[in-house]
Amino acid sequence: MQALIRPASRLPSRKLKQLRGRGFTLVEMVTVIIILGVLVLGVSSFLIFGTRIFIDATSVDKVMSQSRFAIERMTRELRNAVPNSIRVRDSGDGAWQCVEMMPIISSASYMDMPIAPDPASQFGSLMQSSAAAPLTADQFLLIYPLSPADVYTSTAGTQGKLFSIDSVTADNLKNDISIDFGRAVRFDEASPRQRYFGVQSAVSYCFEQVTPELSLLKRYADYGFNHPNLQPAPADMGTGVLMAENVVNTIGSNSPMAYTPGTLRNNAMVHLNPLFDVQGQSFQYHHQVQVINVP
Structure with a gap:
């Protein structure tokens, strides 16, 4: 008995075309990869260049x-x-x-200070400082500095141009203060403008x-x-x-x-x-x- 052999069924040409339209070829895939690579390279280069400019500008601005x-x-x-x-x-x-x-902490005019050739004295009086900070006991009193050596030497003896202050008593009614040096001292020279300086460091x-x-x-x-x-x-x-x-x-x-x-x-x-x-x-x-x- 001879078997009947039926030919394999074939898809209609219209459906075959639809299935082929859903995929892509190797050439198309490679083309897309190349295009995307070029785009990514261009965008990344732009971002890196912009970031580098920003970092350089920030560094320059910081130093300036x-x-x-x-x-x-x-x-x-x-x-x-x-x-x-x-x-x-x-x-x-x-x-x-x-x-x-040597920064000026306080400064104004003095009224009565022990200055050579007058005898040494423990006390002195001067005006309150208005523009700068007030004179306090933790400062040094300096009168008529003519050289750095006059400024950077606190005198432990009885005669010089820079002395430490033991105490300060303010009279707000008279706008003056009394200075107690804690020992008898005498300044070397008088200031032509009777100016004093309060210094600290x-x-x-x-x-x-x-x-x-x-x-x-x-x-x-x-x-x-x-x-x-x-x-x-x-x-x-x-x-x-x-x-x-x-x-x-x-x-x-x-x-x-x-x-x-x-x-x-x-x-x-x-x-x-x-x-x-x-x-x-x-x-x-x-x-x-x-x-x-x-x-």
């Missing part, structure tokens, strides 16, 4: 803000320094350069070399001031506060600071010329600070 703040802070303290108290020193080997000053700004091409600016305070002949090195002033970085001046040949002493006709001048470099961009300040000489 630090430098402006540091220069402004130095300027204000230099202008408020005791006359003839500015002195600049460098290490000699390019390791650091410092400017030291010296302040220094130091450019310190970290590498041969890079320096930092630090501020030092509260380290005392009994250094009449030679201002202290940064290592002798304790821990400084970082004020600015990325300074690239070569200390010694292109120092960030210079000092012109005052004369009878001109005030003293501090020249600030720090050079900053960040992300390959350099900018330099050329700033002059005038310091009064009238004691």
